Amino acid sequence: MLAHDAHVSWRRFGPQLGASLLLALGLLLGWGALAAASSSQPILLFSLHVEAGQFRLTAIEGRTGFMPDNGSPVDTNDLYTLLLLDARGNALATQQFALGRTVWGAPWADEPEAPHPVVMPAVLETVVTAPDLPGADGIEIYDLNGTLLLRETGLHDRVQRAGESPTTIWEDISTPCCGDNCLDLLFLGDDYTTTASLDMFRSDVSYMANYFRQVEPYSARPNVINVRAIASTTDLECNYNCFGTPRLICCNGNIILPLASQAPHDKIIVLVNNNEYGGSGSVNFAVAYHRFPQYGPQVAIHEFSHSFALLGDEYSFGPNNGGNPLRANCDDNASCPRWNGMPGTSCIPGCTYNEWYRATNDCLMLRIRSEPASGVFCPVCRAIIGGYLAPFSDAWSDTDCDGATDVLDITRVARAWNDFVQNGSYDPNFDVDNGGTGDGDIDIVDVSLVSGHLTL
Structure with a gap:
């Protein structure tokens, strides 16, 4: 990678840098191939x-x-x-x-x-x-x-x-990341039984995806997270009052997992078309009631964090019955060596069980708030989730997600910079020389990095 302070400014040369010169730049920098997305x-x-x-x-x-x-x-x-x-x-x-x-x-x-x-x-x-x-x-x-x-x-x-090929069609809701190193989230819906309600399901998924991108640490890696959905009227047999717990929703995994096999995915979130508060989380899939009322997004991200990062609940169910393993966001030592010295943490009794300890009194794994689209993860949970997000990456080269980096991708970076010059804002997806998080500008370094993956 070129040093940031040694790059040539795109502000100076960008408008004059045509497609042929961009292609030549790719030739000079060496060419690589980007892995294509998974296929059926x-x-x-x-x-x-x-x-x-x-x-x-x-x-x-x-x-x-x-x-x-x-x-x-x-x-x-x-x-x-x-x-x-x-x-x-x-x-x-x-x-x-x-x-x-x-x-x-x-x-x-x-x-x-x-x-x-x-x-x-x-x-x-x-x-x-x-x-x-x-x-x-x-x-x-x-x-x-x-x-x-x-x-x-x-x-x-x-x-x-099957006598014929499946007719299930999955939809891209937000797919900024290309290749096999992306975190692919798949949303399924239960009790969305009409055409109108399926449109509402798509809207609910978009709302949830946007919320995920506002809450740390998911908000720190938005461009490695793809969101897809299967808008289907299939009955997933989701029911409240599971195991005698009113707010616990259980669904039929023998229906969910085969349906999910019809789309690329890492993790599954099921949205239930019901206004009654509820949800559940297991390693195979998370469940939450939909976005209205306001608790829905917080329930979804709480349950997903059970599934994705193996976090435990930080409220206490009572004495430890020995049945559940200690989760990484709880400690069974009263001095809390797991996070001792981490800024913003303490050692508070009650984390899944009375005998275990949590780090704070304000965490989405402890409780959710009444304010719409609010809620935070504590420093310990942010560190754990961030660790699980770390292996995922976007090559920052295939901007149109067609499985290859080409001149179109490079020109899209140039167009993003032109938008910045004209409008004072830009899409940070294209500020690629700092791993997608952005160094504050789109310049020749960004174009160089993209063209370094150019495939003809």
């Missing part, structure tokens, strides 16, 4: 039923779809591996997955209310996606310790294949 492929969906530690395969579906990306952090307390085998028992592919053993409820609002414990269901069901490879004939499932939990063979004849 033949996949197998394995439906699993787990009860009393026993795994059972209930169905196998073959269709065209997308393998889930690697945006989920590893929860060592809920991690399994599926091996896809050929007829001789040789491994063809592996796929890690989680059961979603812990289900967190909607956070407290401003008003006092009785605590509702985190739920750890005795019966679990999930769907694991694997590539549909020639010769696939069996599976084995192992836990993190390498213990064999399930072996099934002779599966070829058990696959239920």
Whole structure:
């Protein structure tokens, strides 16, 4: 990268720098290719039923779809591996997955209310996606310790294949990031049953996406987060009063995960078309009621942070029953060594359980506020979420997300600078020489970096 203080000003040369010179600049700087976005492929969906530690395969579906990306952090307390085998028992592919053993409820609002414990269901069901490879004939499932939990063979004849290609169409809501290193969020809707309500669903998703980009630390990395949606009237079987908790919403993962396989995604957020306060969060997907009333966006980001960053609730459910592992935003030591010395933190009793401690009294993992679109994460949660966001990146080169960097992308940077000159403001997406966060100008360095990925 050229040093910032040594660059040639785009203000001086930008208007005169035509497409041919931009192309020549790409030739001088060296050319690279940008990885194309994930594409659909033949996949197998394995439906699993787990009860009393026993795994059972209930169905196998073959269709065209997308393998889930690697945006989920590893929860060592809920991690399994599926091996896809050929007829001789040789491994063809592996796929890690989680059961979603812990289900967190909607956070407290401003008003006092009785605590509702985190739920750890005795019966679990999930769907694991694997590539549909020639010769696939069996599976084995192992836990993190390498213990064999399930072996099934002779599966070829058990696959239920769709008679025709799926007609589900996913939509880009906001996709500033290109390639395989982006955080792809997929929104699904429940109880949006009419054409008008599906339009409202799209509006709700846009509203939620905008809110995510206002709350730190998600707001610090907006251009690595893509938002997509599947506007479908499919009944996701989302119900309130799950496990006797009024505000806890449970949905059917055996419907959600196959539907989500029809779009590129890392994580899933389900919006429920209901005005009643509620939500839930597990590692496989988050659930929140829609954007109205004002609590909806805060519930969504709270539940998503359970799912994405494995954060625990910071209010207390009572004494520790030993059933839930200690989460990174709680400490079981009264001196709180996990964040001792971090500015703006303390050590306050009560974080999921009475015996654990939290860092502050103001955090979206503790409670939400009554003001519309308000709420903050505490310094500890911001650091944890930021750590999980860190691996995601935008190459800052394929501005039109067509899978290749070309002269059009470079000219879009130039156009962004011209807008800045004329209007006094610019799209920071194109200020690329500081990792997308912007160094305050769009200049020849930005164009150089973009053209460095030029593909003809």
